[in-house]
Amino acid sequence: MRIKIENLQLRYGPFTAIQDMDLEIGDRESVVLLGKSGCGKTSTMRCIAGLEEPTAGRITIGETVVFDAEAGINLPPNKRNVGMVFQSYAVWPHMTVFENVAYSLKLQKLAKAEIRQRVAEALALVGLERFADRGASLLSGGQMQRVALARSLVMRPAVLLLDEPLSNLDARLRDRLRVELREIQLRLGLTTVYVTHDQLEAFALADRIALMQDGVIVQVDEPDAMYNTPASASVAHFLGVANVLDVTHSGGDAWSLTGTGLSITSTAPVTGADLGGLKACVRSEDIHLAAEKPVGLNVYPATVLVSSFQGASTRYAVSVGGKLELDVLSSARGGRRFEAGAQVWLSIDPAAVQVLPETATAQASPGTADIVAPRERVRS
Numbered sequence: 256m257r258i259k260i261e262n263l264q265l266r267y268g269p270f271t272a273i274q275d276m277d278l279e280i281g282d283r284e285s286v287v288l289l290g291k292s293g294c295g296k297t298s299t300m301r302c303i304a305g306l307e308e309p310t311a312g313r314i315t316i317g318e319t320v321v322f323d324a325e326a327g328i329n330l331p332p333n334k335r336n337v338g339m340v341f342q343s344y345a346v347w348p349h350m351t352v353f354e355n356v357a358y359s360l361k362l363q364k365l366a367k368a369e370i371r372q373r374v375a376e377a378l379a380l381v382g383l384e385r386f387a388d389r390g391a392s393l394l395s396g397g398q399m400q401r402v403a404l405a406r407s408l409v410m411r412p413a414v415l416l417l418d419e420p421l422s423n424l425d426a427r428l429r430d431r432l433r434v435e436l437r438e439i440q441l442r443l444g445l446t447t448v449y450v451t452h453d454q455l456e457a458f459a460l461a462d463r464i465a466l467m468q469d470g471v472i473v474q475v476d477e478p479d480a481m482y483n484t485p486a487s488a489s490v491a492h493f494l495g496v497a498n499v500l501d502v503t504h505s506g507g508d509a510w511s512l513t514g515t516g517l518s519i520t521s522t523a524p525v526t527g528a529d530l531g532g533l534k535a536c537v538r539s540e541d542i543h544l545a546a547e548k549p550v551g552l553n554v555y556p557a558t559v560l561v562s563s564f565q566g567a568s569t570r571y572a573v574s575v576g577g578k579l580e581l582d583v584l585s586s587a588r589g590g591r592r593f594e595a596g597a598q599v600w601l602s603i604d605p606a607a608v609q610v611l612p613e614t615a616t617a618q619a620s621p622g623t624a625d626i627v628a629p630r631e632r633v634r635s
């Protein structure tokens with residue numbers, strides 16, 4: 256079921272938490288709202304669910320307008336056909352797993368046989384069929400999270416809203432449940448909106464990511480496009496690009512690195528050059544260290560300040576002429592390790608230097624006609 260958000264605005268008193276938001280989510284699509292704490296992700300989710308009344312705008316789920324500020328429409332949460340799973344699983348400890356999942360169906364006064372069948376189906380989906388009779392207080396964190404998910408799925412919602420549902424779990428379990436969640440979403444063909452501040456989680460779960468900063472969606476893209484072509488230096492930085500350097504254009508592919516007397520060559524396409532405040536963005540893994548001077552562009556003598564062994568890789572802090580400090584990540588395979596104090600040659604492939612504006616204005620999300628159904632995309 257499609258979700259269309261138009262001109263959404265939410266104010267808490269004088270504070271604007273969501274500003275002029277437009278976003279279309281396709282049928283069976285998984286969109287992840289990604290951004291740092293306080294950027295307005297949960298507020299957006301609460302507006303879709305009907306738990307928050309926006310100050311302006313319109314939200315349509317399927318063919319139903321669930322909120323329209325001008326027309327005075329505001330359907331309550333239970334009339335929106337959405338299921339929600341939150342960070343705090345809110346599983347009732349005094350009930351069994353079965354009773355937790357059956358609770359809402361009992362409220363709907365469904366026949367006992369139907370309740371049993373639907374609960375069994377939901378528990379099978381989350382891999383908890385053997386735990387139906389166990390007291391919920393005896394479950395692990397991961398199992399409780401699955402109960403919370405089963406409780407939403409049992410209602411057969413058209414839309415599933417997930418707000419950091421894995422953040423209370425340890426890293427290994429999070430990785431596993433992430434894959435399971437994606438599998439369930441694709442299998443049931445659910446339209447999902449997922450909130451997280453963790454980009455790896457977003458990459459793993461999204462058909463498209465909507466990146467939010469200060470109440471505004473600044474970029475909407477498929478994960479690989481977001482990763483490879485961030486719209487701005489601040490998006491790149493949020494996605495883990497550690498080296499963001501002030502530059503001014505000095506002609507052709509050449510840029511001077513502000514305040515260093517050094518220059519850098521970029522052959523990557525420059526976007527938004529007219530916006531000013533340009534930054535050269537370089538991923539740590541795109542910087543190479545060598546004992547011998549390599550041939551090519553962007554080669555500098557440098558000193559290793561910190562060398563930190565990380566198993567499969569080594570992370571370095573490296574100084575170029577005392578004027579520029581760069582973060583470098585070298586794969587352990589095939590490369591030698593340098594200790595702090597080592598004099599090295601540092602090189603950067605000009606194609607790996609992206610010159611971007613510091614910030615960029617929101618990009619319009621494509622109309623749903625452009626959205627490829629997730630299953631088709633996965634298969635292609």
Ligand SMILES: Nc1ncnc2c1ncn2[C@@H]1O[C@H](COP(=O)(O)OP(=O)(O)OP(=O)(O)O)[C@@H](O)[C@H]1O
Binds near residue numbers: 291292298299
């Ligand atoms: N009820 C409220 N009253 C006033 N301000 C609020 C209220 N709820 C949220 N805010 C503010 O609105 C902004 C957006 O909050 P929101 O919870 O949507 O952020 P978030 O991106 O989900 O953050 P997190 O990842 O920490 O949950 C924050 O600055 C927050 O302090």
